[in-house]
Every structure is written in structure tokens, then in C-alpha cells.
Amino acid sequence: MLNSAALIKFGIKEDVSDPVAGHFVRGADGKLSGVVYEYAKFQINRRRSDMATEEEVLQQTREFFEDAVKLGITSVQDMSLPGGAERCLMASRKAPTPIRMRVVRMAGTTVNGRDKTEGRSLPVHPAPLITVSGTKWLLDGSPIERTAAMRKPYTDLPSTSGELDFPEKEMEAMLRESLQNDDQLMVHAVGDRATELFLNAMDATGGAKAWSNRRVRIEHGDGIMPELIARVKRMGLIVVENPTHLALRELFVKRFGIERADQMQPMRSLLDAGIPLALGSDGPNNPYLNIMLATIYPESLAKQSLASKRLLPTR
DSSP: OHHHHHHHHTOOTTTTOOOOEEEEEOOOOEEEEEEEEEHHHHHHHOOOOHHOOOHHHHHHHHHHHHHHHHHOOOOOEOOOTTHHHHHHHHHHHHHOSSSEEEEOOOOOEEETEOOOOOTTTSSOOTTTTTEEEEEEEBOOOOTTTSOOOOOOOOOTTTTTTOOOOOOOHHHHHHHHHHHHTTTOOEEEESHHHHHHHHHHHHHHHHHHHHTOOOOOEEEEOTTOOOOOHHHHHHHOOOOEEOOOGGGGGGHHHHHHHHHEEEEEOOSHHHHHOOOOEEEOOOOOOOHHHHHHHHOOOGGGGGGGOSSSSGOOOOO
């Protein structure tokens, strides 16, 4: 959310056009309201990042690495937002990184489509501890703004079921580009509709035969409902869950109702199905916080805890 001073600072004028998969909200009078969504927000974040000096960038990078080392982290995957893959690589090399760093391309969009060039000219191994590989796109938003794409309307706002950032045909294009570039594809997919349509796109571009060994990743995966788990397994998908999202339990119940909320954010079910599961920070760097949350889970979802079932309280 931007006030008028921020709109001026970031050069956002009244005649600005929406980028693909992004939206500048306007009021009834047609003027910008200051609310910005998805890839339009990334444009703002990039401009803000570009305002930082190299000295400021390196200082923040060194502080991040120092914190990571203290926490016992030995490798990190940087989604290269908001600065872009090139600047993330520059900062990692000049800091320099004391641990393994993977820079993932996470480009923006323009009014004409997705930016398919960002980071493509970078070497795969630009330094001994740095690798540049993988591409990530956002397929939908989040439950916080009710922009996660759901198959059924939101319980607390039945007029919407969320929004897809990209249609299924564009998901198919992402998948074909992954094959063409021999590059791991990662997608942010929170809602069950976004997840189902991505699985459909995988079927349309070769199915399990093409994808079961490609290590395609779904990041978040909150909306992998029980009936979608077998398809996720068949496609060989890796799921990166974020235990910190469990802190949104009350919000999930409000947004989706208790029945749907109880089916979302699975972890134990994914493991039991033989699906590779990883934990991602998506915020706080402390891995022990995420391990704790994945272990204790909210009481009503205790069956999804990663703790040994023997350790769960009996009733």
C-alpha cells in the first residue's frame, strides 16, 4: 500500500499500465488507490532496491551471512527478489559468501509478458561457493489478501475465490521453457485451484513420463488437498512447505472454514505418500523455529506433525 508521496518517489503515474500478473488498483474515480498486487508490487520492490547503494547492499548481505552462520546454516537458496539475479550474484561474490549460495532466477513481468531473459547470461558456477540455477514464477497470491486461487469461494468473502497470476496455457509455456533450458522449475502455488491447474499443465506437456525425474518444485503447497496428493506424487514434484504459515491457522479458518482449513498445509501426508518434502523459511531465517513448528503443529492438525506418531499425545 503506497501513499501519494511513495507513488511519486517510485515514479508511478496515473497512466501506469498493469504488468502481466500484476495490478495497480484504482478507485471508482479511476485514480490510483495506492494498493498494488503481485507482479506490480515486484516492480515497486525492484525500484526500491535499486535505490540502495552498493555499500548498503554489501552491508545487508554480510549481515545476512553472519546471521546464517550463527544459526548453523551451511547453504542457502536466494530467490533473487527484489534486487534481481545479477545484483544478488554481485553481492554474494563481493561480500563474500562464507557458505554455499544458490541464486535462483525470479524475474518480473512487463505489460508484454514475463521477463525470460533475466539472469540467463550468468554463468552457472561464477564462484567456488555460488551456483546460478533454477527459475521461479508465482502462480497465485496468498490467503492474507484472498488472492490464493481456490476452487471454492472464500468463506469470509464469497464473492471471490482468489486469482490466478497466469492462465494454464502460460503454465504450460513455463514447463516447456524448463525442458528447453534444462533448468529446474519452481512455482509458488498456495491455492488448490492453482495447484490443480499446474498439475493439468504438467499432464498437457508430457505428464509423468516427461516430469517424474525433473524435480519440479511447488513452493508453499498449502492447497495440496488430499485428492491432489497422488497426482503430485506421480509427477515427481518436490514440495517446499513453510511451517511459519502454521501461525496463520486462525486466518486460514476464517478464510476457508474449519473443514477446508483442516485439509490444508499437509506435511505428514506428503511424507507418507513418498513425496520429497523440504522446509523453507519464507521469512525468519532460524531453521529451528521452522523445525519446531513442523513438529508441534496446531492441536487440531496434530496428525500432520512431523514428530514421531509415538510422541503425539493420546486421548
